[in-house]
Amino acid sequence: MGDARRPPAVPIPSVDTADRIELYRALEASLGSPFSSDPLAPNPNPLIIVISGSSGVGKDAVIKRLREVREGLHFVVTATSRPKRPCEVDGKDYFFVSKEEFLSMVHRDELLEYALVYGDYKGIPKQQIREYIGKGYDIVLRVDIQGAATLKRILGDSALFIFLVAESESALVKRLMDRKTETKETLLVRIATAREEVKHLRDFDYVVVNAEGMLERSVKLVESIIDAEKAKVRQRNAVI
Ligand SMILES: Nc1ncnc2c1ncn2[C@@H]1O[C@H](COP(=O)(O)OP(=O)(O)OP(=O)(O)O)[C@@H](O)[C@H]1O
Numbered sequence: 001m002g003d004a005r006r007p008p009a010v011p012i013p014s015v016d017t018a019d020r021i022e023l024y025r026a027l028e029a030s031l032g033s034p035f036s037s038d039p040l041a042p043n044p045n046p047l048i049i050v051i052s053g054s055s056g057v058g059k060d061a062v063i064k065r066l067r068e069v070r071e072g073l074h075f076v077v078t079a080t081s082r083p084k085r086p087c088e089v090d091g092k093d094y095f096f097v098s099k100e101e102f103l104s105m106v107h108r109d110e111l112l113e114y115a116l117v118y119g120d121y122k123g124i125p126k127q128q129i130r131e132y133i134g135k136g137y138d139i140v141l142r143v144d145i146q147g148a149a150t151l152k153r154i155l156g157d158s159a160l161f162i163f164l165v166a167e168s169e170s171a172l173v174k175r176l177m178d179r180k181t182e183t184k185e186t187l188l189v190r191i192a193t194a195r196e197e198v199k200h201l202r203d204f205d206y207v208v209v210n211a212e213g214m215l216e217r218s219v220k221l222v223e224s225i226i227d228a229e230k231a232k233v234r235q236r237n238a239v240i
């Protein structure tokens with residue numbers, strides 16, 4: 001008995017002599033349906049990329065450079081009640097708000113997560129994430145370790161977590177000292193905190209060593225991680 005699903009036999013011309021189109025059409029006819037030009041792999045999902053690490057490790061420096069070299073990323077501007085540093089720009093580095101304004105955002109459930117960090121509030125506005133995911137952007141969130149732990153609880157494996165570290169504790173201390181933004185008291189707190197924070201490394205998906213003078217290499221590695229995630233068969237699927 002013949003197989004009803006099998007297309008009728010079509011003569012296929014020799015690959016050495018046949019016209020290219022003729023051969024293509026004959027292969028199509030032989031297999032019983034036209035060859036599709038649709039992509040074989042689905043479009044990758046927009047990613048939520050959480051970049052975290054101890055104070056002074058270089059989160060801002062890496063993100064600033066990433067912003068320059070890579071398109072298709074939206075860098076979420078965090079809201080904070082911390083006073084603006086002279087070099088910072090409102091709406092670009094952070095949304096600087098009063099403590100009262102911050103707490104009313106919390107009350108209206110406008111923040112994905114928030115925390116009190118070194119006496120000041122910091123939080124991530126949900127609306128920005130929804131808007132840019134809707135436009136197909138990957139979202140970059142810059143949070144401290146405490147924030148990353150909260151986001152891990154909220155987002156689980158649906159987001160990508162990258163831990164930035166200095167090459168050593170000593171290098172981190174020197175970098176913090178050289179930045180000259182800290183008092184001796186806040187320096188001490190930040191360094192003691194960093195010592196504890198590095199223990200959370202295992203809660204992250206990737207670690208990037210941001211070694212002295214190697215910012216460019218760190219940024220390339222972050223880009224490679226994003227590229228690898230885009231090529232994953234089982235994509236993360238973040239819903240906010
Ligand atoms: N790879 C690097 N080599 C040398 N200096 C660096 C490198 N990365 C960052 N820095 C410098 O180290 C200092 C701290 O970096 P940055 O302010 O980006 O850290 P951060 O993690 O954002 O800190 P915080 O959480 O306190 O805001 C800055 O002066 C920055 O220019």
